[in-house]
Each structure stands twice: as C-alpha cells, then as structure tokens.
Amino acid sequence: MSHLIDDLSQCLPLERIITDPVRRLAYGTDASFYRLTPEVVVIAESETEIRHLMALAHRHEQSLTFRAAGTSLSGQAVTDGILVLLGDAWRSMTLSADGHHARLGPGVVGAEANRRLAPFSRKIGPDPASINTCKIGGIAANNASGMCCGTAQNTYRTLAGLRIMLADGTILDSEAPSSRQSFQETHRKLLQQLQAMGERVRADEALSERIRRKFSIKNTTGYSLNALVDYEDPIDILIHLMIGSEGTLGFLSQISYHTVEEHACKASALVLFADMETACKTVRQLKSTPVSAVEIMDRPALRSVENQPGLPIALQGLPDGTTALLIETRARNPATLTSQISMIEAVLSAFPLASAAAFQRDSKDCEALWKVRKGMFPSVGAMRPVGTTVIIEDVAFPLDSLAAGTLDLQALFLKHGYHEAIIFGHALEGNLHFVFTQDFSSPEEVARYAAFMDDVCDLVVKKYDGSLKAEHGTGRNMAPFVELEWGQAATELMWKIKRLLDPAGILNPGVILNKDKQVHLQNLKPMPAIEGTAGDLVNRCIECGFCEPQCPSAGLTFSPRQRIVISRDLAHKPIGPTRYTEEHTYRYYGMDTCAGCGLCSTVCPIGIDTGALIREQRAEQASTVARYLGKQAANHFAATAALARHSLTAGKITSKILGNSFVQAFSAQAWKKGLTATKVNAPKTAQASMQDEVVYFSGCAGRIFGESNGDDLPTVITRVMNKAGLGVRLPKEQEGLCCGQPFFSKGLFDSADQKAQELAEAILDACEGGRLPVVFDASPCTLRMRQYLQTKNIPLSVLDFGEFAHDTLLDRLTLTPQSSPIALHLNCSAKRLDEGDKLQAIAQACAYTVISPATVKCCGFGGDRGFAVPELNKHALRDLKTELPVDCTHGYSSNRTCEIGLTENTGIPYRSIAYLLDACSNG
Numbered sequence: 001m002s003h004l005i006d007d008l009s010q011c012l013p014l015e016r017i018i019t020d021p022v023r024r025l026a027y028g029t030d031a032s033f034y035r036l037t038p039e040v041v042v043i044a045e046s047e048t049e050i051r052h053l054m055a056l057a058h059r060h061e062q063s064l065t066f067r068a069a070g071t072s073l074s075g076q077a078v079t080d081g082i083l084v085l086l087g088d089a090w091r092s093m094t095l096s097a098d099g100h101h102a103r104l105g106p107g108v109v110g111a112e113a114n115r116r117l118a119p120f121s122r123k124i125g126p127d128p129a130s131i132n133t134c135k136i137g138g139i140a141a142n143n144a145s146g147m148c149c150g151t152a153q154n155t156y157r158t159l160a161g162l163r164i165m166l167a168d169g170t171i172l173d174s175e176a177p178s179s180r181q182s183f184q185e186t187h188r189k190l191l192q193q194l195q196a197m198g199e200r201v202r203a204d205e206a207l208s209e210r211i212r213r214k215f216s217i218k219n220t221t222g223y224s225l226n227a228l229v230d231y232e233d234p235i236d237i238l239i240h241l242m243i244g245s246e247g248t249l250g251f252l253s254q255i256s257y258h259t260v261e262e263h264a265c266k267a268s269a270l271v272l273f274a275d276m277e278t279a280c281k282t283v284r285q286l287k288s289t290p291v292s293a294v295e296i297m298d299r300p301a302l303r304s305v306e307n308q309p310g311l312p313i314a315l316q317g318l319p320d321g322t323t324a325l326l327i328e329t330r331a332r333n334p335a336t337l338t339s340q341i342s343m344i345e346a347v348l349s350a351f352p353l354a355s356a357a358a359f360q361r362d363s364k365d366c367e368a369l370w371k372v373r374k375g376m377f378p379s380v381g382a383m384r385p386v387g388t389t390v391i392i393e394d395v396a397f398p399l400d401s402l403a404a405g406t407l408d409l410q411a412l413f414l415k416h417g418y419h420e421a422i423i424f425g426h427a428l429e430g431n432l433h434f435v436f437t438q439d440f441s442s443p444e445e446v447a448r449y450a451a452f453m454d455d456v457c458d459l460v461v462k463k464y465d466g467s468l469k470a471e472h473g474t475g476r477n478m479a480p481f482v483e484l485e486w487g488q489a490a491t492e493l494m495w496k497i498k499r500l501l502d503p504a505g506i507l508n509p510g511v512i513l514n515k516d517k518q519v520h521l522q523n524l525k526p527m528p529a530i531e532g533t534a535g536d537l538v539n540r541c542i543e544c545g546f547c548e549p550q551c552p553s554a555g556l557t558f559s560p561r562q563r564i565v566i567s568r569d570l571a572h573k574p575i576g577p578t579r580y581t582e583e584h585t586y587r588y589y590g591m592d593t594c595a596g597c598g599l600c601s602t603v604c605p606i607g608i609d610t611g612a613l614i615r616e617q618r619a620e621q622a623s624t625v626a627r628y629l630g631k632q633a634a635n636h637f638a639a640t641a642a643l644a645r646h647s648l649t650a651g652k653i654t655s656k657i658l659g660n661s662f663v664q665a666f667s668a669q670a671w672k673k674g675l676t677a678t679k680v681n682a683p684k685t686a687q688a689s690m691q692d693e694v695v696y697f698s699g700c701a702g703r704i705f706g707e708s709n710g711d712d713l714p715t716v717i718t719r720v721m722n723k724a725g726l727g728v729r730l731p732k733e734q735e736g737l738c739c740g741q742p743f744f745s746k747g748l749f750d751s752a753d754q755k756a757q758e759l760a761e762a763i764l765d766a767c768e769g770g771r772l773p774v775v776f777d778a779s780p781c782t783l784r785m786r787q788y789l790q791t792k793n794i795p796l797s798v799l800d801f802g803e804f805a806h807d808t809l810l811d812r813l814t815l816t817p818q819s820s821p822i823a824l825h826l827n828c829s830a831k832r833l834d835e836g837d838k839l840q841a842i843a844q845a846c847a848y849t850v851i852s853p854a855t856v857k858c859c860g861f862g863g864d865r866g867f868a869v870p871e872l873n874k875h876a877l878r879d880l881k882t883e884l885p886v887d888c889t890h891g892y893s894s895n896r897t898c899e900i901g902l903t904e905n906t907g908i909p910y911r912s913i914a915y916l917l918d919a920c921s922n923g
Contacts, residue, residue, distance in 0.1 A: 001039065004060045008042060011052035016043040016087070022585040025569060026562035028083055030067070031544045033389045033438070034075035034476055035525035038065075038083035045089040050251050051169040053084060057506040058167075065508045066247045068106055068135035071545050072142065073392055074475020076246040076511045078523075086137060088555070088878070092254070095120070101160055103175075103256045106137025109549055114262070115854055122259040125153030128471070129374040132603065133546050140255045142473035143220050143244035147373075148293040148328070150429050151218055153260050154471075155243050156226070162239040163254035167502045174239045175256060183235070191234040193500055197493070198237055201228040207489060214486075218396045218431045218470035220244050222482045222512060223494045241497060246473050247508040249501040263330035265337040266292075268366040270313055271325045272354035276410075279323040280403030282351045283427040286327070287399065289347055290340040294427045295326040295373050298410070301422035304379045305372045313355055322354060325427065326373055328366070329359075337361070375605030376424050377435055381542030382606040383420070384437035386529040390542045391438050391449075393477075395460045396470035397430040405464050409434060412459065416452040431470040440524040450521055457481045476523075479514035530571045534616040538564050541608050547600035552860035552876030557589040560600040560610035566590055567613065591617055593872050595862030596745050597828035619747030627750075630743055634751040638736035641704055693727040694804075695766040697759070699778030700738050701896040702912070713896070717777055717801065717914045723921050724812035729772065731762035739781040740788070745863050756788040764796055773808075774798045777912065779829035779894045780863070786833075802830060802894050805917060806838035810845060813921040821849035823884055823891035825910065827898045828858045842913055843892065846920040853883035861901035877905040884908070892916050 008017050018024060018041040028038045039062065044050055057064045063081030070077050090107030099120025104113055110131040114123045126139050127146035134144065140162075145154040161175035170186060173179035184191060202208050208229050215226040227240035242249055273279040279296060286294055299322045306315035329344060331337035341359050348357045360366050381390035397405035406423060409432065413421040421436035439445045460466040461484055468485050469478050483491040491513075498505075498513055510519060529539050547560040558566070566586050573579040596611035622630075633640045702713040711719075718728045731737060737759045740752035767774050774797070776782040782800040789796055824843045826836045843850040860866065860876025884891075884906065891910035893899050902910035 004056065004062065005040065007056050007060070008040070008053075011056075012042055012044075012049060016045075018042070020585055022566055022582045023589065024083075026558055026566050026589070027067075027085060028078060029525075029543060029562065029565045030070040030072050030075075030077040031542075032073050032075040032078065032475065032477075033391050033440075033525050034078050034523050036078040036080045036523050038079055039081055041083045041085060043085045043087045045087040047165060047171060047253055050084070050165055050253070053082065054165070054167055054169045054251075054506075057082060058504055061504075061506075063506050063509050064247075066137065066141075066251055068137035068141075069109070069130075069133055069545060069548065071130045071134045072138060072475065073394075073472045074469070074477050076142070076473050076475040076508065077138070078476075079508070081509075086135070090137070090253075100259055101256065102259050103161075103254055104136045105254060106135060106140070106252055108136045110134055110136060110139055111549075112855070117259055118262065120259075121262050121264060123262040124257050125149045125158040125260045126155055127153075129377075130544075130546065133549055136255055137252055140243055140252055141246050143224065143471070144473075145218060145426075145429075145471040147295060147370075147426055149260075150426075151215070155255070155257070156224060156240060158258045158260065159240065159243060160256035160258045162242055162252060162256070164239065164242055165251040165253060167250065167504065167507055171253070172235070172238070173254075174235055180235055190500065191238070194234040194237050194241075195232075197496070198228040198232060198234070201225070201493070210487075210490070214467070217398060217467060218426075218429050219467040220471055220473050221467055221469040221478060221485050222474060222491070223249075223497055225486075225490060225493065228493075241501075244473070246475065246511050248498060248512050249507065261332075263292075263332055265331045265334055265361075266328060266363070266366055267337055267341055267359040267361045268326065268328045268369050269357045269359040270311070270355075270369055271327060271348060271357045272313065272318070273323045273325070274319070274352065274354050275321045276323045276406050277403045278351055279325055280406060280427070282325065282348065283402065284399060285347050285350070286325075286344065287428060289344050290329055290331075291327055291344060291428065292330045293326075293328045296406075296423070296425055296427035296432070297324045297326065297373070297376070298406075298423040299323065300420065301376055301380075301424045304376055304383060304422055308372050308375070308379075309368070311369070311372060318354075326369060327357075327359075328370075373424070376422065377433070377542075377544070377605075379605055380420070380422055380435045380437070381544070382540035384540075384542075385439070386535075386539050387441065387527055388437045388439045389525060389527050390435060392433055392435045392472070393456065394425075394431070394433050394470050394472040395456070396467040397432070397460070397464050398466065399428075399430045401464045401466070402427065402430045402432075405430075405460070405466065406432060408459055408463070409456070412452065412455050416448060416455070418452065426471075429470070430466070440526070446521055446524070453477075453520065457484055461485050474512045476511060476514070477520040479510065479512055480517045480520055482513060526568075528568050528572045530567055532616075534567065534613050534620075535571075537612050537616065538567070538608055538610065540606055544605075547604050547608075547610065550599040550603050550857045552595050552597065552858040552862075553593045553872055556872060556875040557593040560604075560608070563590045563594065563610050563613065564608075567617070590614070591621075593865070593869050595828075595858055595860050595865050595872065595876075597858040597862060598832055599828050599858050602832060615745065615747045615749075617747070618745075619749060622747050626746075627748060630746070630748040630751040631754075634738075634740075634743060634754050637700075637738050637755065638733070641700055641735060691727075692725060693729050693772050694721060695731065695763055695772050695774045696721070696728045697731055697737070697763060697774065697776050697781070697798075698734065699776065699781040699896070700742070702777055703735070705896050705900060713777055713912050713914065716912070716918050720805075720809065720813075720914055720918050720921065723918075724809045726808075726812075729766055731759070731766045733762070737762055739776075739784045741780055741784045742863060744784065753788070756785060757792075759785065760789060760792075760794055760796065763798070764794075767796075770796055773804065775801055775804045777801045777894075777914065778896060779827055779833060779835075783829040783833055800830070800833055800835055800894065801912070801914060802839045802842065803833070803835045805913070806835075806842055809917065810842065813917065815845050815917075815920045816922070817845065818847050818920060820847070820890075821851055821885055821888045822847045822916065823888050823906075823908070823910070824850050824852045824913075825856065825859065825891060825893040825898060825902055826852065827893050827895045830894050839894065839913060842917065846916045851884060851888060853880055855879045855883060859898045859901050861897045863897060866897060866901045866904075873901040874905060877901065881906050890916075 065079035090105040092105035094103040099122040128144040163173040418436040425432035594614040601609035738755040740755035744752035866873040892913040899910040
C-alpha cells in the first residue's frame with residue numbers, strides 16, 4: 001500500500017490522495033445497498049492523471065472504479081480498490097449555436113446541462129429521476145433513461161460521439177477525424193476483432209434477432225450487444241459498447257449528445273383506477289396517443305406519499321388495489337396541447353376511472369406531481385424500520401405482459417413476506433421499479449432476500465422473457481444473473497468484449513460480469529441507528545445523495561449524505577484511540593465546514609436537514625466553559641455586540657467568547673475584508689406625520705458589520721419606509737436583542753431560546769400585540785424567529801424585508817429602473833422562506849437586467865463559517881464570478897454576512913436589496 005501511495009504522489013498532489021479511514025468510508029459510499037471501503041480515494045482533474053492512474057493500477061495490480069455523483073443503485077460505484085472521484089475540471093460544456101449538439105464533461109450534473117440548453121428549447125434525452133443530482137458520466141456509463149425518454153432518447157440512441165480512454169491509456173475521440181485515424185493505426189488489431197465480432201453476430205440470425213428483441217424494451221443487463229447489430233464501423237461499435245458499460249471497459253472523458261426538443265407546453269394528470277389490471281390495459285391504449293410519459297403507481301406506492309403536499313387528489317383512504325397513472329403530454333403551443341389532451345381523454349373515457357382525469361397545465365402544479373413521483377423511492381426508505389436497508393429493483397416486461405407481470409410480482413411480495421413493498425415505474429415501456437425494506441442483520445434474513453431474488457429472476461426471465469435491469473445498470477446485484485437472462489452464447493460474447501478491452505481486469509472488476517453467483521449477497525451495507533435526538537433527525541436517510549448539489553461543502557469536505565454515513569459509523573464504534581482519531585477528522589470535515597444552511601432539506605424527498613444533525617453534535621461537544629460563556633454573551637448581548645464592533649475596528653480579537661463562535665467570528669479575517677461597524681442610529685419612534693407604521697428589527701450582523709462607505713442598513717431601510725409613507729418603530733433596547741441564531745448554530749440551544757424569547761416579547765410589545773406589521777432585515781433572522789414562534793405557539797407573524805417590500809412597498813414607491821445589470825443572490829434562508837420570486841420581482845422593478853446565477857446554491861458563509869473556515873465560502877462561490885457579465889458592478893441579497901462573502905469572492909459590492917430600492921426610488 002505504501003508503495004502505491006508513493007507512486008500516486010508522483011502524479012497527484014497529496015491533498016487529492018485520500019488515505020484516512022473516515023474520508024475513505026465517506027467518499028466510498030454510494031446510493032446502493034452495498035458497502036465496500038476503497039483502499040485509497042483519489043480526485044482526478046485531467047486525462048493525464050487518469051492515464052497515470054491506469055498505469056499505476058496495472059503496475060500494482062489494483063482495480064480502478066470511476067465515480068461521478070454516486071447515485072448508482074446497483075453497486076457499480078463502490079470498490080475496495082482505487083476509487084477515482086471526478087473533480088471540477090470535468091464540468092466542461094460546449095453547445096452548438098442552435099443547441100442541437102452538446103459536448104459535455106462527465107462531471108456535469110444532468111439538470112445543469114438542461115438548464116444551459118433551455119434557451120434553445122432543447123434538453124438531453126435521458127431524464128432519470130435523479131437528474132438534479134446525477135452526472136453525465138454516470139448517465140452514460142449506466143445508459144440511464146427515465147420517465148419520458150423511453151428507449152428512443154437514452155444515451156445510446158442520442159449519442160453523437162465519445163472521447164474515451166482505454167485501459168492501456170490510449171485516447172479515442174470519435175468526433176475528431178485525426179483521432180479516429182490515429183486510433184485505427186495504433187489499434188488495428190482491436191478494431192479488426194470488434195469488426196469480426198459484429199459480422200459473426202449479424203450473420204447469426206437467431207442471436208441477432210434475440211439482441212434486437214431484448215433491446216426493443218428497456219434493458220441495461222450486461223453490455224450493449226445491440227452495438228454489434230446496429231453498427232458496422234468498428235469505432236462506432238466501440239463507442240456504443242462503452243454506453244452502459246459501467247466503467248468496466250474504459251473511462252468516458254467527454255460525451256456528445258444529439259439533444260432533443262424541450263416542449264414549451266406541458267400538462268399532467270393523476271388518474272386513479274380501481275385495480276392494477278385496468279390501469280395496465282389503459283396503458284396499452286395510451287401507447288398510441290401523444291403521451292410523453294405514463295407512470296404507474298400501486299396502492300402501497302400511493303400510500304407512501306399520500307401526505308405530501310401538492311397532490312390535487314386526496315389519496316388517504318383509497319381502497320386496496322387502487323392504481324394510479326401519472327400522465328404527461330407535451331406540445332409546442334397551447335392549441336396543440338389542448339388537442340392532445342382531448343385525444344388522451346377520449347381513450348381514458350373508455351375505461352372505468354376511480355377519479356376524473358383532470359389535466360394540470362400550471363408548471364408548478366405539474367412539478368409538484370412529478371416531485372411526489374420522483375420521491376417515492378426515498379419516501380419508502382424513510383418509512384422503513386430503523387436499522388433496515390431499502391432496496392430498489394428495476395425490471396421490464398413486454399408491454400402486453402405488464403398487467404400479468406405486475407400481479408405476479410405482487411404475489412411474490414406476499415410469498416416472501418415483503419408486505420411493505422411498492423411498485424411504480426415507466427408503464428409505457430413496461431418498466432417497473434419495486435421497492436422494499438430488508439434487514440441484513442441475520443443469515444435468515446439474507447436467505448429470505450436470496451430466495452426472493454431467485455424467484456423474481458425466474459419470473460421475469462423464464463415466464464416473460466423480460467429485462468432484469470431496465471435502466472439502473474447491472475451492477476453487482478444482477479451480475480450473477482446475466483447469463484440467466486442472456487444465455488450462454490451471448491454471455492460469453494460479453495466476456496470476450498471485457499477481455500478484449502480490459503485484458504488485465506483492472507476496470508471495476510466484478511461489476512456487470514461476475515463468476516461468483518453469490519456476489520449479490522456479499523458486502524451488504526449496514527444501516528445502524530443513531531440514538532437520541534440526532535437519530536430522530538437522520539435515521540430515515542437512505543443515502544441517496546439527492547442533497548449533494550445543494551451543499552456548499554460538497555467537493556471540499558463532506559456532503560450531507562457523507563456526514564450521515566460517518567455519524568452512523570462513529571455512533572457504533574467502541575470508545576478508544578481509533579474512535580478518537582476518527583472523531584477528530586470528522587470535526588473538521590463534518591462539523592466545522594457545515595454551513596448549516598438547511599438547503600439539503602429542500603431537495604431531500606423526506607425533508608432531512610443535516611444542518612440540524614450538526615447542531616445537535618455541536619451541542620453534544622460544547623464544553624461547560626462554552627456554555628457558560630454563551631450564557632454570559634446572551635445575558636449581556638449589547639456589550640458583546642459592542643465588543644465585536646470594537647474588535648472589528650481595532651483589527652484584533654480581545655475575547656474568545658463561545659470559542660470558535662460569536663466574537664471570534666469577527667476576527668482578523670473580518671478585518672482583512674475591510675469591514676467596519678456602526679451602531680444603529682435609526683429613530684426610536686415613528687415620524688409624527690406618518691399615519692402608517694411598521695415595527696422594524698435590525699439583525700445583529702447588519703448592526704455590527706456596517707457599510708465602509710455610505711449609510712448603514714437601518715438608516716437605509718428607515719429612509720425607504722419613509723419614502724413609502726411608513727413610520728418606523730423599533731423594539732425597545734434593540735442593541736441587546738438577538739433572534740438567537742448565532743447561539744443556535746453552535747448548539748447552544750438554551751442561550752438561543754433565551755434570546756429568541758426576549759426578542760419575541762420585545763416585538764410583541766412594539767407591535768401592540770400584532771396590530772402593526774413586524775419586519776426583519778435579515779432572512780436568517782426571519783426564518784429563525786418564525787420557527788421559534790411556531791414551536792412556542794406564539795401568535796405573531798414576522799415578515800422578511802424582501803417579502804414586505806414586494807407586497808407593500810412596491811405599490812407605494814415610484815421607481816426608476818437602472819440600465820446597468822445587477823446580480824441577485826437568493827440566500828439559503830430566503831429560499832427556505834420561499835421568497836425567491838418576490839426578491840426577483842423587486843430586482844426586476846429596479847433594473848432592466850437581473851442575473852441570478854443558478855450554479856450558486858448556498859454561498860457557504862453560514863453565519864460565521866466564512867470567517868472561521870473561509871475556504872468553505874471560497875469553494876461555494878468558485879463559479880460565481882464567471883457567471884457575471886463584466887459590466888455587472890453591483891450585487892444584492894438579504895443577509896449581511898452572505899453579502900460579505902459574495903463581495904470578497906467576486907470583487908463587486910453586494911448589499912441588502914434595500915439599498916437598491918433606496919437608489920431607484922424617488923422621495
């Protein structure tokens with residue numbers, strides 16, 4: 001091992017060679033139900049580095065497994081060898097002038113590619129449910145499909161070209177004539193063998209016909225043997241064999257797509273049927289109508305999501321056997337859409353429906369329906385008994401056999417005792433996903449699972465000649481059954497392909513093809529429970545990874561999924577030196593660099609907020625001294641704030657109250673950023689001439705971090721209110737008030753609640769029990785107080801300045817929009833308050849051009865994290881500057897510390913959106 005690390009250090013920086021057990025476990029975990037810990041994890045940033053890794057793997061007889069997003073469900077992205085993670089350099093994206101061609105790096109998130117293609121009314125063909133998280137490398141390597149793409153628009157069918165690296169380090173770019181010519185010269189023998197293989201398959205009528213029939217429905221079991229039937233040019237055969245090869249034949253360094261049309265008009269309907277058979281018969285008739293997708297969901301599947309918001313039909317109390325079809329149709333214009341809906345409704349009218357087919361056209365209504373469908377797998381995982389694993393299998397039946405196959409599957413659930421199992425899937429393609437929970441803690445339970453899988457394979461293959469893997473890839477859990485589905489001749493052909501392209505067997509061995517018929521029962525992932533409040537928060541997590549693109553620390557340290565993985569592991573490690581060392585590592589990678597923004601909860605199908613876990617862990621580790629100092633800071637908050645201002649002005653820290661927290665946050669880092677502080681000077685009472693009043697509370701960050709030039713935030717907000725004809729009333733002794741967020745984020749919950757209660761009492765008094773509106777100027781303060789007031793059942797509403805400005809001030813102000821573009825940052829709390837549209841409307845009322853960079857989720861400042869661990873803020877905003885036009889000279893948001901980090905990392909000043917309103921309003 002040491003020799004391998006020494007050799008790795010010759011071609012990679014040490015910081016990208018990961019050997020400690022904590023990070024190897026965290027980075028080595030994917031969404032599947034298998035657990036293998038890599039020998040070493042490396043982060044690769046170039047083809048040159050990949051070539052070196054290929055050579056080292058041969059020299060040291062080690063395996064290489066490539067990982068993009070780790071949303072794989074079948075065990076194809078875990079390894080006990082060398083795990084290669086793709087760094088930022090693999091996020092390249094080149095689009096043709098008309099958007100009909102997209103050349104993408106394997107590190108591009110699928111949804112990001114579609115966002116860039118949206119102005120052309122185009123998208124990539126594959127549309128997996130995990131498209132907001134999964135990356136192009138995984139989409140291509142698994143030939144992922146999804147709800148609408150069927151078999152016609154997956155990567156195999158929409159492939160324009162590939163840039164690949166073979167196990168010997170050779171690169172082939174199929175779109176570059178010079179590369180093709182060079183490859184033909186250097187790999188003539190390999191190409192001749194592929195050509196001969198294709199000729200033999202096409203000459204074998206029985207085999208070629210079987211291959212065509214197998215791929216007439218969704219199929220990702222084994223290799224893409226259809227390449228040998230569909231193409232004659234050996235290079236075309238090679239690049240199409242790479243699609244769906246799960247990293248076992250080579251590395252995909254660029255994937256080029258022929259994009260497909262993204263229709264402007266869409267409509268969706270959730271239609272209920274009394275039984276599965278009627279629903280499946282309806283699907284067969286819908287196949288000939290202009291439907292884009294038809295998703296089927298059995299009654300247990302509906303039960304798993306029946307309490308989620310956004311459903312237009314009440315699902316609670318439906319009879320057993322009820323089956324739903326979620327239908328979508330798409331068109332270029334509203335008139336065509338109306339016509340298509342009528343055609344679909346005519347077909348539906350011929351069947352007995354348990355509910356009327358009500359098509360939704362509003363994009364938000366449709367999105368809500370599909371969000372519920374996409375969240376079914378994690379939702380079932382959330383309902384599982386603690387300590388069990390959730391498993392999703394993925395089969396396809398010929399469409400004529402869909403009803404019978406589904407009923408047979410349900411019978412197998414009952415036979416093997418999986419009473420909680422659900423079925424849903426892409427009915428138009430005969431593609432079913434079934435999800436169930438499994439306890440792997442005893443040999444008896446493993447044997448039950450093995451017997452069930454044997455029966456499933458016999459049912460799908462022997463009775464219906466379907467696909468054991470329709471779109472999730474073969475992985476480890478179906479590798480033992482490839483020969484059952486394909487037969488000996490076709491399977492031996494696959495082994496020849498593997499040996500031809502990877503003769504040493506270094507590329508993801510054991511995946512797709514495996515001689516061990518029990519491999520699917522080995523290395524099963526444990527899901528140990530975390531005890532206490534922390535466990536209540538995260539035990540439902542199934543490690544799907546949907547949270548990761550939202551997390552500002554993902555790719556720098558840990559993501560929410562990885563924090564939960566390590567928390568589970570540490571919770572069951574015996575106390576001793578090993579645990580102490582691993583806890584020390586986790587302190588930085590898991591706790592110190594968590595922004596606690598909660599954005600992970602907004603995309604998690606079951607709403608898990610990993611930031612809450614981290615706060616609980618900080619609370620557990622808070623020392624007696626820290627708690628005492630926290631209490632002193634809470635009791636003397638005005639003095640604490642004054643000390644912070646003094647420290648800021650002096651450029652040094654005179655106290656370390658709360659350890660790495662409240663005052664230390666305003667440290668030399670803040671001084672280096674050129675910050676100043678100004679005491680609040682807003683009027684204590686409303687101006688006498690003002691008939692209407694508001695109560696205004698200024699957050700402590702805005703009070704402490706004043707403007708280096710110009711008026712402070714309270715002065716500006718007061719002026720804007722006055723322009724709108726509103727008087728401003730402040731809570732009494734505002735300098736000593738705080739919502740408690742600085743304490744809450746450190747896990748000092750008693751002090752946090754103390755300050756929140758004091759503030760609640762002060763604003764209740766100031767607003768005369770709710771007669772006057774209460775406005776906060778910082779979104780995190782608003783969110784914190786709303787949550788506190790709700791928890792304590794205090795009947796008081798607080799408004800964020802952005803929503804108050806949108807709902808009240810815009811109608812009262814005369815605005816003159818500015819011509820120069822502005823940047824708008826929707827901070828995490830503003831997103832969680834769901835006021836993004838309102839802030840956008842304010843910005844658009846004040847400027848003709850507003851840029852809201854979609855690549856930035858959370859800025860990573862996280863209260864004081866931007867001071868304590870500035871690398872988090874820098875990492876989170878690493879792409880922001882490139883998204884802003886050069887003539888954009890001002891940015892706006894709704895939280896002062898976020899604005900500090902944004903200013904630091906872009907070089908342009910970010911301030912509260914109140915400054916924009918002030919600058920553009922008359923009066």
